[in-house]
Amino acid sequence: MFALFFSLRPRGTFALGVVGQIRLSSSKRWQARQHNDQFTREAAVQGLKSRAAFKLLQIDEKYRLFKGGQTVVDLGYAPGSWSQVAVNRTQPNGRVLGVDIIPAQPPKGVSTIQGNFLAPEIQAYIQDFLRNPNRGRPRQLGVLNDAGGSLLEPGMISEAAQTDREKCERTVDVVLSDMCEPWHQTSGFWKRSLSDPYRRMMNTSGNNFRDHAGSMDLCNAALRFSSDVLKVGGHFVCKFYQGAEDKDLEQQLRNLFQKVHRLKPESSRSESKESFFVGLDRRP
Numbered sequence: 241m242f243a244l245f246f247s248l249r250p251r252g253t254f255a256l257g258v259v260g261q262i263r264l265s266s267s268k269r270w271q272a273r274q275h276n277d278q279f280t281r282e283a284a285v286q287g288l289k290s291r292a293a294f295k296l297l298q299i300d301e302k303y304r305l306f307k308g309g310q311t312v313v314d315l316g317y318a319p320g321s322w323s324q325v326a327v328n329r330t331q332p333n334g335r336v337l338g339v340d341i342i343p344a345q346p347p348k349g350v351s352t353i354q355g356n357f358l359a360p361e362i363q364a365y366i367q368d369f370l371r372n373p374n375r376g377r378p379r380q381l382g383v384l385n386d387a388g389g390s391l392l393e394p395g396m397i398s399e400a401a402q403t404d405r406e407k408c409e410r411t412v413d414v415v416l417s418d419m420c421e422p423w424h425q426t427s428g429f430w431k432r433s434l435s436d437p438y439r440r441m442m443n444t445s446g447n448n449f450r451d452h453a454g455s456m457d458l459c460n461a462a463l464r465f466s467s468d469v470l471k472v473g474g475h476f477v478c479k480f481y482q483g484a485e486d487k488d489l490e491q492q493l494r495n496l497f498q499k500v501h502r503l504k505p506e507s508s509r510s511e512s513k514e515s516f517f518v519g520l521d522r523r524p
């Protein structure tokens with residue numbers, strides 16, 4: 241198991257656009273930056289799938305998101321370092337479900353679903369997974385009489401049962417979303433990058449408006465989903481790209497959670513527009 245510590249400090253950023261007289265391609269610049277980055281090196285040493293782990297570790301250090309036995313859903317899990325942290329922090333008996341649009345090798349102890357989270361049928365599939373009694377969760381399908389038959393006419397459901405059913409659907413303690421749109425691959429095919437999704441995450445299109453708009457769609461979908469599945473007292477973390485609409489998103493978080501924080505962990509690259517919302521203690 242990996243050891244967790246936070247005394248790491250990035251040693252400054254790299255303006256590596258030009259080496260000697262040779263201008264590097266953006267993909268080469270990304271590789272050089274990865275190579276020189278202290279969090280990247282530390283992730284490799286600790287057996288973590290990517291440096292992104294340190295963002296979640298720093299958020300957890302501050303807000304104590306996890307406990308043993310919890311259910312965690314990790315949206316946009318690939319390559320899997322947040323899920324690795326979640327598995328570690330929810331021991332014993334926790335369960336972690338990762339969802340990603342691209343194929344990736346699941347980290348040990350993580351169940352995964354491959355699909356587009358924005359598709360309603362994928363969300364229905366995820367919810368089905370979460371309430372499946374074979375996965376150790378209770379299922380309450382209706383009100384039964386002594387003989388095991390339903391007291392209600394087909395199609396009818398009492399108000400109390402409706403509330404119970406809603407509660408029963410809420411089986412998740414923490415929803416994480418580090419989703420950002422995977423850009424189409426234009427180079428590096430020789431690296432077999434389909435099975436190495438981190439190579440496809442040179443992240444962001446370079447167009448701030450596009451990155452912001454795409455991230456708002458993903459965050460809003462993650463928040464709506466959380467409103468369906470999170471238990472009272474549950475927590476939510478989502479990455480977003482800053483822009484005009486993030487205030488609206490923050491307000492929606494305030495409607496659902498007792499406390500809301502906006503932060504940029506130290507391990508998030510300073511030149512990037514990414515930031516994080518943390519929603520703590522879902523309201524009843």
Ligand SMILES: C[S@@+](CC[C@H](N)C(=O)[O-])C[C@H]1O[C@@H](n2cnc3c(N)ncnc32)[C@H](O)[C@@H]1O
Nearest residue numbers: 292316318319320321322340341357418419420
């Ligand atoms: C920055 S990476 C996540 C890194 C991950 N948290 C980790 O620690 O390894 C973002 C992921 O979001 C996924 N993603 C983006 N849009 C998605 C969608 N609509 N449905 C599912 N996954 C999505 C991408 O495929 C990518 O793997």
